[in-house]
Amino acid sequence: MTVSYEAVIGIECHVELKTATKMFCGCPNEFGGEPNTKVCPVCLGMPGALPVPNRVAIEHMIRAGLAFGAEIPAFSKFDRKNYFYPDMPKDYQISQYDMPLTLGGTVKYWLEDGTMKTCRLTRIHLEEDTGKSSHAGSGDGRIAGSAYSLVDFNRAGVPLMECVSEPEIHSAVEAVAYLEALRLTLLQLGVSDVKMEEGSLRCDANVSIRLHGAAELGTKTEIKNMNSFRSVHRAIESEIARQTALLESGGRIVQETRGWDEVRGETHSMRSKEQAHDYRYFPDPDLVPMEPLAGAVERVTASIPELPWRRFERFTAEYGINPKQATQLVATGALATYFDRVVELTKRPQQVTNFVLGDLSRLANESGVPIAQSKVLPEALAELIALLEAKTINSKIAKDLLERMWAEGGSPASLVDSLGLAQTSDVGVIEKFVDDAIAANPKVVADYRAGKSNVAGFLVGQIMKASSGKADPALVKDLLLKKLA
Amino acid sequence: MALENDPIERSAADIARDVNAGTISASEVVEGTLAHVDAVDARVGAYLTILHDAARERAANVDARVRSGERLPLAGVPLAVKDNMCLTATRTTCGSRILEHWIAPYTATAVARMLEAGCVPIGKTNLDEFAMGSSCENSALGITRNPYDLSRVPGGSSGGSAAAVAAREAAIGLGSDTGGSIREPGAFCNLIGFKPTYGRISRYGLIAFASSLDQIGPLTRTVEDAALAYDAMAGHDPMDATSIDRPVEPAAASLRRDLHGLRIGLVREFDTEKLGPDVDKAYDRAYAELKALGADLVEVSLPTADYGLATYYLIAPAECSSNLSRFDGVRYGLRVDADDVQAMYERTRAAGFGSEVKRRILIGTHALSSGYYDAYYVRAQKARTLIARDFETAFASCDLIACPAASSPAFAFNAKSDPYSMYMMDYYTIPMSLAGLPALSVPCGWVTPAGGVEPMPLGLQLCAPLFAEPLLLGAAHAYERATMHAVKHLPLVVSGARA
Numbered sequence: 001m002t003v004s005y006e007a008v009i010g011i012e013c014h015v016e017l018k019t020a021t022k023m024f025c026g027c028p029n030e031f032g033g034e035p036n037t038k039v040c041p042v043c044l045g046m047p048g049a050l051p052v053p054n055r056v057a058i059e060h061m062i063r064a065g066l067a068f069g070a071e072i073p074a075f076s077k078f079d080r081k082n083y084f085y086p087d088m089p090k091d092y093q094i095s096q097y098d099m100p101l102t103l104g105g106t107v108k109y110w111l112e113d114g115t116m117k118t119c120r121l122t123r124i125h126l127e128e129d130t131g132k133s134s135h136a137g138s139g140d141g142r143i144a145g146s147a148y149s150l151v152d153f154n155r156a157g158v159p160l161m162e163c164v165s166e167p168e169i170h171s172a173v174e175a176v177a178y179l180e181a182l183r184l185t186l187l188q189l190g191v192s193d194v195k196m197e198e199g200s201l202r203c204d205a206n207v208s209i210r211l212h213g214a215a216e217l218g219t220k221t222e223i224k225n226m227n228s229f230r231s232v233h234r235a236i237e238s239e240i241a242r243q244t245a246l247l248e249s250g251g252r253i254v255q256e257t258r259g260w261d262e263v264r265g266e267t268h269s270m271r272s273k274e275q276a277h278d279y280r281y282f283p284d285p286d287l288v289p290m291e292p293l294a295g296a297v298e299r300v301t302a303s304i305p306e307l308p309w310r311r312f313e314r315f316t317a318e319y320g321i322n323p324k325q326a327t328q329l330v331a332t333g334a335l336a337t338y339f340d341r342v343v344e345l346t347k348r349p350q351q352v353t354n355f356v357l358g359d360l361s362r363l364a365n366e367s368g369v370p371i372a373q374s375k376v377l378p379e380a381l382a383e384l385i386a387l388l389e390a391k392t393i394n395s396k397i398a399k400d401l402l403e404r405m406w407a408e409g410g411s412p413a414s415l416v417d418s419l420g421l422a423q424t425s426d427v428g429v430i431e432k433f434v435d436d437a438i439a440a441n442p443k444v445v446a447d448y449r450a451g452k453s454n455v456a457g458f459l460v461g462q463i464m465k466a467s468s469g470k471a472d473p474a475l476v477k478d479l480l481l482k483k484l485a
Numbered sequence: 486m487a488l489e490n491d492p493i494e495r496s497a498a499d500i501a502r503d504v505n506a507g508t509i510s511a512s513e514v515v516e517g518t519l520a521h522v523d524a525v526d527a528r529v530g531a532y533l534t535i536l537h538d539a540a541r542e543r544a545a546n547v548d549a550r551v552r553s554g555e556r557l558p559l560a561g562v563p564l565a566v567k568d569n570m571c572l573t574a575t576r577t578t579c580g581s582r583i584l585e586h587w588i589a590p591y592t593a594t595a596v597a598r599m600l601e602a603g604c605v606p607i608g609k610t611n612l613d614e615f616a617m618g619s620s621c622e623n624s625a626l627g628i629t630r631n632p633y634d635l636s637r638v639p640g641g642s643s644g645g646s647a648a649a650v651a652a653r654e655a656a657i658g659l660g661s662d663t664g665g666s667i668r669e670p671g672a673f674c675n676l677i678g679f680k681p682t683y684g685r686i687s688r689y690g691l692i693a694f695a696s697s698l699d700q701i702g703p704l705t706r707t708v709e710d711a712a713l714a715y716d717a718m719a720g721h722d723p724m725d726a727t728s729i730d731r732p733v734e735p736a737a738a739s740l741r742r743d744l745h746g747l748r749i750g751l752v753r754e755f756d757t758e759k760l761g762p763d764v765d766k767a768y769d770r771a772y773a774e775l776k777a778l779g780a781d782l783v784e785v786s787l788p789t790a791d792y793g794l795a796t797y798y799l800i801a802p803a804e805c806s807s808n809l810s811r812f813d814g815v816r817y818g819l820r821v822d823a824d825d826v827q828a829m830y831e832r833t834r835a836a837g838f839g840s841e842v843k844r845r846i847l848i849g850t851h852a853l854s855s856g857y858y859d860a861y862y863v864r865a866q867k868a869r870t871l872i873a874r875d876f877e878t879a880f881a882s883c884d885l886i887a888c889p890a891a892s893s894p895a896f897a898f899n900a901k902s903d904p905y906s907m908y909m910m911d912y913y914t915i916p917m918s919l920a921g922l923p924a925l926s927v928p929c930g931w932v933t934p935a936g937g938v939e940p941m942p943l944g945l946q947l948c949a950p951l952f953a954e955p956l957l958l959g960a961a962h963a964y965e966r967a968t969m970h971a972v973k974h975l976p977l978v979v980s981g982a983r984a
């Protein structure tokens with residue numbers, strides 16, 4: 001008999017907030033730089049220095065909380081989390097313990113086939129980032145065997161949002177989809193750059209497995225060192241497989257932290273002696289409780305755009321766009337807004353999708369200019385689609401026009417007028433082109449008449465070319481076939 | 486008796502007036518002060534660092550500002566700064582081995598404001614290590630003696646600043662008060678020791694002992710000088726989130742001549758009998774003097790004040806256990822090397838901290854530990870709220886509260902060797918600290934302690950409601966001027982120098 005297991009996964013994210021300055025001092029909040037150049041007495045934990053909270057970071061938290069449907073309590077405070085660590089300047093981290101800025105909330109995400117999923121959040125809270133240690137003399141950068149260690153405090157004090165999900169995710173695919181939705185939401189809210197490669201998004205996964213239908217959770221392991229969504233996917237798959245094999249061979253899962261090894265494609269035990277830390281949380285006496293959040297909530301609410309998951313739902317359900325294309329359309333807020341506007345003007349969602357994800361995306365990629373910031377305004381694209389619908393132009397002309405509009409802007413209707421690009425449906429004119437083509441290509445005509453019907457396409461091409469693309473292709477084909485018959 | 490014409494005898498107010506008027510330069514004042522410091526400080530031990538060069542440079546700067554037409558409220562006033570406040574490019578030790586050679590990279594807001602007002606820093610003064618103590622004996626870096634009897638302590642923790650001002654080695658001393666650390670040395674050294682409302686003066690650059698209690702304030706020889714210092718330092722600082730953002734009413738303009746119309750509360754639970762017969766009588770005389778100045782004496786009750794000491798010795802150590810974590814040998818200060826970082830932490834902190842600091846870190850760590858947090862820290866916070874509420878109730882029936890500033894006059898070195906008897910020195914000052922209230926100590930008489938030969942000063946503590954600093958200083962001024970207790974004896978190092 002084969003038993004089947006269900007994976008239970010919770011994701012813990014640390015997201016660096018996008019602010020001009022650090023959480024509690026005036027140092028710039030920027031990635032990189034020469035070590036220890038973006039520091040001051042406050043973020044170095046110098047004696048006597050005091051923290052002053054960054055209001056923008058607090059508003060970002062409220063923005064994220066509201067976006068996830070969290071409750072924003074009227075009272076919140078900062079606490080100190082006490083433990084010694086060389087990259088933590090004060091040997092305590094200013095964090096939030098029992099009264100975070102937001103309570104609860106849910107992340108809505110979707111799978112490739114369009115299925116909507118939800119995952120509740122255990123908590124989102126605000127804290128300060130630590131510095132970064134590096135170890136020299138051991139050859140591999142590890143602390144074991146190193147001669148000395150260096151600490152860079154440029155990152156110390158950067159505002160950090162911790163976002164912990166409930167264990168409600170059941171596969172590696174879901175985990176990545178969850179992270180993608182979280183990333184998109186935070187990006188479009190403007191609260192973070194969420195770049196995994198720069199560490200502004202970092203995540204760990206708690207993974208356990210249990211028999212299908214079992215009520216109790218299995219023993220979990222915490223997976224660290226995942227540096228991309230791809231490695232999250234691989235690491236979780238690998239860990240589920242490891243745990244499954246272990247249980248099936250009669251083994252026992254040990255609660256531990258495991259590191260993901262990208263090269264070997266497996267997790268390895270990092271810390272087996274899990275000593276329970278007593279962080280001695282207590283309210284930070286250097287900071288006063290935050291009360292006047294009501295005004296901020298109103299102000300922030302007004303600034304929240306339509307969220308990616310909601311757009312995805314609307315584009316698939318209302319517009320009938322397929323999930324893959326809808327996912328591409330919601331990838332940036334500005335693109336989705338652009339798309340929405342053109343649909344509003346044309347009522348032709350699929351045609352707009354084709355333009356936006358087709359020719360316009362190609363032009364955007366080639367030029368490096370995002371569609372929403374290009375010279376092709378939504379009104380102009382809508383006009384182009386209307387011209388096409390009205391058969392004033394054909395799709396070939398539309399394509400050419402779009403290139404021209406991308407380079408120079410302008411209204412397609414006026415371009416059609418000034419360049420004389422309007423489609424010709426005048427039978428007399430087209431008949432002349434058809435006759436000319438038949439006369440000029442006797443061999444092709446003979447082939448056609450001998451039964452090679454596919455050569456008609458060549459003749460159509462010749463006729464279109466002769467009309468500078470303006471002839472109505474349907475009419476051309478109609479007349480040609482009649483004459484060849 | 487005070488020698489009115491000797492520059493070092495003059496009050497800060499007099500010095501500023503003369504420097505602004507051009508009758509004396511800041512440089513002359515400072516040269517005189519430095520010469521006096523060089524003559525007497527070997528005996529007093531007020532300073533850990535004497536800033537000869539910086540003082541001269543600063544004095545020249547003040548003179549230039551005055552010459553250019555600026556009028557500075559504290560022009561040329563020699564300032565002693567407790568060595569737990571940062572002054573840029575200057576050694577700032579906290580009286581501890583762990584910071585013995587640390588050079589501050591920035592200046593504390595309160596110090597910067599005093600300098601901006603025209604003060605000249607003469608030096609950094611001794612203190613109990615990290616401001617933990619009531620006698621200055623916990624300093625790892627030096628002994629400070631009481632200028633009125635060199636065999637006795639100056640009080641603490643701001644003992645160095647108090648001794649400096651008492652010995653005329655500065656006109657104003659900056660202290661910090663967490664549970665009485667300005668008021669008690671003020672009383673021991675015949676000074677005004679003034680702790681404003683919590684949050685009135687920025688803590689930015691004050692090396693924290695207990696963040697929710699620490700407050701900077703002046704030690705001066707006159708109430709007027711305390712008011713001038715307060716006016717220079719008070720006010721919101723964007724660098725300190727706990728500093729209060731509300732307008733400051735200048736105190737120097739509120740000094741009054743009598744106490745008519747004021748109700749002064751005497752605390753029923755503060756039984757002065759345990760102070761001993763002489764001290765007891767001295768306080769009874771002080772209360773009578775308040776009445777003679779026109780005050781209505783009323784009895785008030787602070788039923789929870791007796792829990793002050795226990796409450797304080799949970800909250801203050803809890804905060805200090807976290808505040809002092811940063812002294813870990815990684816970034817600055819003492820480092821005792823070891824094979825790994827954990828061992829380095831342990832060896833550094835074992836060597837760097839003195840026993841009282843270690844005791845409080847241990848108490849505080851325990852009080853915050855999981856399983857004990859609710860029983861200790863949370864209950865202490867509740868008690869603190871109740872104590873503050875008692876004061877609110879008391880202030881419904883009085884304008885000021887009067888009580889002793891310390892449990893005894895200055896005692897001899899090594900007289901309080903068990904921690905508890907030392908903690909008891911702050912019995913009368915801790916409740917006000919827990920409630921965040923403004924309070925000061927003003928000289929109120931002299932006693933010759935048993936076994937002593939010199940008369941030692943006593944301090945009367947006056948306490949006002951939150952933000953009522955002008956009322957508090959105004960009343961203290963009336964009392965000081967009417968009684969003239971402070972000028973009845975000169976410190977030995979001053980009178981002896983002239984004998």
Ligand SMILES: [Zn+2]
Pocket residue numbers: 022025026027038039040041042043044157
């Ligand atoms: Zn900084």
